[in-house]
Amino acid sequence: MINATDILEKLNKEHSLSLAEYECLIENINPDIMEKAAEYARVYQKQYYGNKVFTRGLVEFTNFCRNNCYYCGIRRDNGQCERYRLSKEDILECANAGYELGFRTVVLQGGEDFAYSDESICEIVSAIKKAHPDVAVTLSIGERSRESYEAYFKAGASRYLLRHETANPVHYGRLHPKEMSFEHRMNCLRELREIGYQVGAGFMVQSPGQTAHDLAMDLKFIEEFKPDMCGIGPFISHKQTPFAKEESGTLEMTLFLLSLIRIIYPQVLLPATTALGTIDPCGREKGLQAGANVVMPNLSPTSVRKMYTLYDNKICTGEEAAECRGCLQRRVASVGYEIVEDIGDRVGFK
Numbered sequence: 001m002i003n004a005t006d007i008l009e010k011l012n013k014e015h016s017l018s019l020a021e022y023e024c025l026i027e028n029i030n031p032d033i034m035e036k037a038a039e040y041a042r043v044y045q046k047q048y049y050g051n052k053v054f055t056r057g058l059v060e061f062t063n064f065c066r067n068n069c070y071y072c073g074i075r076r077d078n079g080q081c082e083r084y085r086l087s088k089e090d091i092l093e094c095a096n097a098g099y100e101l102g103f104r105t106v107v108l109q110g111g112e113d114f115a116y117s118d119e120s121i122c123e124i125v126s127a128i129k130k131a132h133p134d135v136a137v138t139l140s141i142g143e144r145s146r147e148s149y150e151a152y153f154k155a156g157a158s159r160y161l162l163r164h165e166t167a168n169p170v171h172y173g174r175l176h177p178k179e180m181s182f183e184h185r186m187n188c189l190r191e192l193r194e195i196g197y198q199v200g201a202g203f204m205v206q207s208p209g210q211t212a213h214d215l216a217m218d219l220k221f222i223e224e225f226k227p228d229m230c231g232i233g234p235f236i237s238h239k240q241t242p243f244a245k246e247e248s249g250t251l252e253m254t255l256f257l258l259s260l261i262r263i264i265y266p267q268v269l270l271p272a273t274t275a276l277g278t279i280d281p282c283g284r285e286k287g288l289q290a291g292a293n294v295v296m297p298n299l300s301p302t303s304v305r306k307m308y309t310l311y312d313n314k315i316c317t318g319e320e321a322a323e324c325r326g327c328l329q330r331r332v333a334s335v336g337y338e339i340v341e342d343i344g345d346r347v348g349f350k
């Protein structure tokens with residue numbers, strides 16, 4: 001009978017498995033197979049990125065959101081969430097400060113907040129590009145129309161992060177209210193790719209109701225769609241959401257999946273996320289050792305950080321951007337990696 005170690009070896013050779021094989025790997029997670037997967041993953045990490053770690057400066061510019069995802073702390077119906085919006089000037093200040101600190105990618109992330117028209121998003125993007133032509137502007141502002149995505153691209157945005165959240169439409173229905181559509185989200189990802197963005201997909205690990213089969217579907221989706229970046233982090237409950245009492249995802253499963261994703265798509269950009277740093281004090285360092293090669297420190301003004309609380313106990317909500325960068329530099333170095341001042345494209349992206 002074929003065992004999980006043989007399946008892992010097959011994945012390392014072929015970069016592809018059947019759904020049943022992915023499921024078997026996930027069900028048989030143990031310290032030995034995690035270490036073997038991390039070893040394979042580090043070979044690819046080294047081959048394509050050496051010991052270099054790319055940074056993305058995250059500007060969380062609005063926590064208003066029209067959506068009501070059951071897991072998310074800034075969901076529309078969370079009446080206890082204190083809301084804020086940053087002005088164009090505030091955002092530019094964050095981007096400028098980030099540039100001085102060595103960031104060459106700025107990620108503008110927010111809830112789905114249509115108070116920012118397409119025109120205003122384009123103005124913000126082009127102002128950043130005008131001030132810093134050598135900076136990549138990434139957007140992460142949810143589902144919008146193809147025309148909107150095209151306009152942002154023309155204005156200078158070149159990357160877009162939109163996690164698919166789960167590749168199983170039935171599980172998607174467990175995480176989101178009826179008015180949200182799995183097909184629409186997936187279609188947005190396809191449109192973003194067609195327009196020419198470097199695209200980031202991704203999912204939460206061990207979100208409520210997620211089975212090994214669902215995770216296998218996520219891995220198969222990553223194998224087939226090949227997003228330039230894949231953001232995964234543990235689901236962490238938030239006390240003001242319908243999932244307040246649900247258990248959070250584990251460090252072990254997140255690390256194992258990071259390694260598997262690196263093996264599936266060796267050139268992928270793979271962040272060690274803040275959520276991973278939240279469930280374990282050395283989560284991000286362990287993420288790098290499992291195959292991740294990106295970190296995304298916060299550039300938002302400290303005055304608003306605590307208001308962008310997607311999940312409980314989020315780290316780095318009190319530090320200045322410079323402190324955060326310094327802290328991460330030390331953390332990354334402590335495990336033998338090095339933060340570089342680089343735009344950080346995926347290897348092979350044209």
Ligand code: SAM
Nearest residue numbers: 071072110111112140141142163235236310311
């Ligand atoms: N509105 C944009 C979107 O939908 O893509 C970007 C912001 S959204 C808050 C960013 C990501 O946070 C989501 O894609 C989701 O995976 C993650 N997230 C939200 N709530 C979370 C939670 N409770 N635990 C872990 N991750 C969470």
Ligand code: FES
Nearest residue numbers: 316319324327328
């Ligand atoms: Fe933000 Fe450490 S990365 S304080």
